[in-house]
Amino acid sequence: MTGTEPDEVLVRTAGRAGLIVLNRPAALNALTHGMVARIHQALDGWEQDERVETVVVTGAGERAFCAGGDIVAIHRAATGGDPGAVEEFWRAEYRLNARIARYPKPYVAVMSGIVMGGGVGVSAHGSVRIVTGTTRVAMPEAGIGFVPDVGGTYLLALAPGELGTHLALTAGSAGAADAMTCGLADHFVPAEQLPALLDELTARPVHDVLERYVAPAPPGRLAAQRGWIDVCYAADTVEEILDRLLGSGEPEAKQAADRITANSPSAVKATLAALRRARELGPLEAVLDQEYRTSCAALATADLAEGIRAQVIDKDRTPHWHPATLDAVAPAAVDRYFTPLGERELGLATTTPLERW
Secondary structure, eight states: OOOOOTTSEEEEEETTEEEEEEOOGGGTTOBOHHHHHHHHHHHHHHHTOTTOOEEEEEESSSSEEEOOBOHHHHHHHHTTSOHHHHHHHHHHHHHHHHHHHTOSSOEEEEEOSEEETHHHHTTTTSSEEEEOTTOEEEOOGGGGTOOOOTTHHHHHHHSSTTHHHHHHHHTOEEOHHHHHHTTSOOEEOOGGGHHHHHHHHTTSOHHHHGGGTOOOOOOOSTGGGHHHHHHHTTSSSHHHHHHHHHHSOOHHHHHHHHHHHHSOHHHHHHHHHHHHHHHHHOSHHHHHHHHHHHHHHHHTSHHHHHHHIIIIISOOOOOOOSSOSGGGSOHHHHHGGGOOOGGGOOOGGGSOHHHHO
8 A cells, every 4th residue: 555656646736726636536536555645745845835825636537536545455454464554554644634634725625526535534624625516425434344534533523413423323425515514515616617716726815716616505405404313313322323213203314224224333333432532532633543543443353344345345235244233242342442552553642743744
């Protein structure tokens, strides 16, 4: 995961802007370790470059901004490969997520098409997050036996009410309006307006440009569902959440319960615990430290390998989770996701800004 082809990330300057294009359209622009390193290098160079006033990040092709990390490499590590390589990838990726969130210049992410997992990490922490009519934002980790990472639990814990819990436990997706409702995006721009917007961003400050291109997003669904979502997901356990969903009488709530039940029982329980803990941890860096623990723990479970197999490798969509039911997931098994790593800790929350980079 450490290498990268020269053209997997296109980096150039144009006028006042530094432009980054994720350029693996055949792989839905999924991130590799080398791509993360290249983005970080570009941000470091532009921070002190007075000619660069705005950073703009886009994805190549029409299908995706970025569909996540290199999940095939993660599967190799989870099935007997080198877990150390994946852990190093996560270390670099999470440090980049924190870097983006603290970047001192406008960081404009154009979140067209699929934005999942690692794609959320390199977009939703930015200062200007643009969605279009094709946008589908998701943290689908529970569906592959994983726990939301890349600062996902931080963002979802900040979403209004229990919207973030709903998205995380169901591994659901959000269109443009719903992404904005959840605080994962800021502005809707019609897709046909993007070329003109991007062209103008090379010549003028972003906030002078945006007002002419921003439009109302097509209606979403989540705002109208806040009533049952906030009540059902406020419960303390996954079991109680499911009971409330099934007893609410809402068809959408029943569908949500079915989606949660289809996901990894261990990952669902760990995800709920991670979200609740994230609300108390404070800054993004502290949450990323926690996510590094949960990610490393998930890598050692059978469910991560099985989930990737079922959803990505064999695509039979019939994962066999172990354990198979929520009541079989012992509290100690959930606690293991949060076990301190000693010298392997990510350590973002305990370093100074200078030491981080």
